[in-house]
Amino acid sequence: MARSSTTSDVFNAIAEASRREILDTLTAGEKAVGAIVNDLSMSQPQVSKHLRVLSEVGLVSCRAEGRRRLYRLEPARLRPMHEWLAKYEQEWSDRLDRIDDYLGELRRQGEPQ
Amino acid sequence: MARSSTTSDVFNAIAEASRREILDTLTAGEKAVGAIVNDLSMSQPQVSKHLRVLSEVGLVSCRAEGRRRLYRLEPARLRPMHEWLAKYEQEWSDRLDRIDDYLGELRRQGEPQ
DNA sequence: TTGACACATTCCGATATCGGAATATGATGC
DNA sequence: GCATCATATTCCGATATCGGAATGTGTCAA
Numbered sequence: 001m002a003r004s005s006t007t008s009d010v011f012n013a014i015a016e017a018s019r020r021e022i023l024d025t026l027t028a029g030e031k032a033v034g035a036i037v038n039d040l041s042m043s044q045p046q047v048s049k050h051l052r053v054l055s056e057v058g059l060v061s062c063r064a065e066g067r068r069r070l071y072r073l074e075p076a077r078l079r080p081m082h083e084w085l086a087k088y089e090q091e092w093s094d095r096l097d098r099i100d101d102y103l104g105e106l107r108r109q110g111e112p113q
Numbered sequence: 114m115a116r117s118s119t120t121s122d123v124f125n126a127i128a129e130a131s132r133r134e135i136l137d138t139l140t141a142g143e144k145a146v147g148a149i150v151n152d153l154s155m156s157q158p159q160v161s162k163h164l165r166v167l168s169e170v171g172l173v174s175c176r177a178e179g180r181r182r183l184y185r186l187e188p189a190r191l192r193p194m195h196e197w198l199a200k201y202e203q204e205w206s207d208r209l210d211r212i213d214d215y216l217g218e219l220r221r222q223g224e225p226q
Numbered sequence: 227t228t229g230a231c232a233c234a235t236t237c238c239g240a241t242a243t244c245g246g247a248a249t250a251t252g253a254t255g256c
Numbered sequence: 257g258c259a260t261c262a263t264a265t266t267c268c269g270a271t272a273t274c275g276g277a278a279t280g281t282g283t284c285a286a
Contacts, residue, residue, distance in 0.1 A: 002241040003273045015128035067253045067262050075201040088188040115271040116243045180232050180283040
């Protein structure tokens, strides 16, 4: 058996840096494939293939306009990731809070000088 | 070229469901390898191999105690993921807020009965 | 020292991925 | 209809992954 399919869930789809870049560039709004190819330094077939994967897990949706295809972000699909992360988030934000407290303490000690 | 190495970054390490399960079981606290093998239904070598991957990206740390090895969660390493997600979070949390408002409305309408 | 226990590593076959190149589909305009 | 533009799909070789089985390493206890 190899690694889980990239189309099986959001976690696998997002594992690839190129796909994260595509999602990042789509935060600016709906874009045609050609526009994405221009923005990033990727070949057109690669962009199309990555868009297919993102589409299959629902992270992007597609709308045809003439001979162009406009892809749009579907950020709601990132929710499973966020929910999984939330379990751990508290733990490290606690630590960061403690670090903040500590830094604040240092700052207060430094001020009088 | 194949998919990016699983040891290269947190996103790839987390793409595998088995590794997410291991992290999940470690939220209860430090655990020995055998304990993880018992908790989940995985072979000992598989658990060890996954722990190695998680260790290489810093998501877990290890401490030797006699002939056992206790693994602990390092949740701070999930921060890059959280920061990446944060860019998208606002967009869908707005929608969720509206759903929350709607549910609250329904609840208020139900109470009088 | 020897054996048992806890864990890590290596070898293996099957499989899925990635990028590049070539090609196919499908809409537009003349 | 035919050429062109925009995008999707297929074929390919190289490579990295996964799980299972077997084996290696290191610690404790008698």
